[in-house]
Amino acid sequence: MMEDISDFMERGDFGSALDLALRIKEPFPRLEALSYIYLYVKEAKYMEAVLGRMLETVDSLKESLEKARALALIGYTLLASGDSKGDYFFKKDYQLVKSIDSTLWRADGYGYLAYYMALSGKYSDAFYYYNVSYESVVSSSEPYSKVLSFLYSLAQRIVESADKIRSPNAREFYELAAEIYENIRRNLIARELRKKASLIEAATQMGSKVVSDFLERRDLESAVFVIKYLSEEEKVLALLEVAYWLVLHDKKGLGNSLVEEAFRMVVERKLQPDDDSLRDIAFKFLKIGQIKDALTIAAIITNKEIASQVFARIALAYARKGDKLKAVTVAEAISNENVKKEILKAIEGDEDVGHQ
Known part of the structure; x- marks a missing residue:
């Protein structure tokens, strides 16, 4: 059903999408479909119409918990x-x-409130109400079997929230879920969540360096996991480190695409990653013969002196390959005139290229 609604929205057929959503008999799935439509449309009149239908659905609900959700x-x-x-x-x-x-x-109502607050980016409020939900059940006189079942569902919901949070705030949600799983003797799951929390903490303390460390240990899964918790600038550096690792491990196409993605991030979001780090990564690509990737990285270095160093090495790399035209073209992009003269001289005098 949702796929059909999505197809109608992509074709701009709002009326058919709304009609299909309203045919859903179960109230909450209908609300979810209407929510999807509301977030898709931009015109105020359509948004008002959808919201009206959502409120009608809420008014039709009898149970307090359903209405709260x-x-x-x-x-x-x-x-x-x-x-x-x-x-x-x-x-x-x-x-x-x-x-x-x-x-x-x-x-359960507090749990749903927390879940949708987390989706809205209200992380401190969400964390608070998840705790209220947890503590109120643990301290209750409800039968143990019911408490156990509830806590298992609550922990799953908290993990679902944590998985959708693309910031270090996810750490405390994983830790809370781990505590609940430990409480109900699901220690294996708890250990996995504690590990995720510790990875996020490492990412916040070490930045993109933590990605390099994981890659050196061939732990690609952990390296990829922590990237989403880095700052935007650190994400660029981390993506480039992963790209380099992929090229080294015979996944050149995927590595090249990550370099291009990092370049787009910098240009589109006007980011300024650390230039020294960009230079070091560019040199790593040059060492394994990936001149084009190094050139892409050089293009996003803002410090002219550092960029000159990288362009100089790229020009010499092209010269060593016998591509004199590209070597000269790159050399002309060097802003430091002294460096430019030396490199052009080295390119013209082929015998000195290797030494340079």
């Missing part, structure tokens, strides 16, 4: 679209959850 979804939907009125629905949801008599249902 629905309000949280609407809160997320509005905030994700840039509408601050989403906070109103989160507050309304909180008031409703607080009034639920059943301990487990109330805790």
Whole structure:
């Protein structure tokens, strides 16, 4: 059903997409479909129409927990679209959850509130309400079997939130989920989550260097995992390190594409990665004969002196390959006139190229 709705939206057929969503009998799946449409459309009149249908669905719900979950979804939907009125629905949801008599249902309501707050980027609030959900059940007099089942589901939901957080904030969510899994004797899962939390902490402390360290140990999985928790500039350096590793391990095509992706990130987002680090990575590519990749990296170095060093080596590398035209072209891009003269002289006097 969602694929069909997505197809209609991609073709610009809003009416058919909305009609299909409204045919979904179950209220919450219908709300999820309407939320998807709301976040896709941009015209105010369409957004207003979809929101109206969402509110109608909420009003039709009888159970407090179902209604609370629905309000949280609407809160997320509005905030994700840039509408601050989403906070109103989160507050309304909180008031409703607080009034639920059943301990487990109330805790579940706090869990849903936390889940959609996390999706909205309200990480501190989400973490707080996940803790409220957890503590209220642990301290309750509910039968152990029900508590066990609830905590298992809650931990899964927290992990789902953590997996979607692309910032160091994910660490505390993994740690909370690990604590819950330990509480219910799921120690293997808990250890995996503790490991993820420690990897995130390492990423925040070491930056892109942690990626290099993992790659040296041939731990590509950990290297890739931590990249999303780095700053934008550090992500660029990390992607280039992974690209270099891939080329070394006979995955040249994939490595080249990562270099291009890093270049696009810098240009499109106007980033300024550390120039010394870019130079060092460019030199690594040159050592394994990847001149084109080194040239791409050199193009995003902002410091003229450092860029001159890299362009100089690239020009000499082309000269050694016998491609004098490219060597001269790159040499002409060197901003340091003294370095440029030396390199052009070396290129013209072929016997000195290797030494230079």
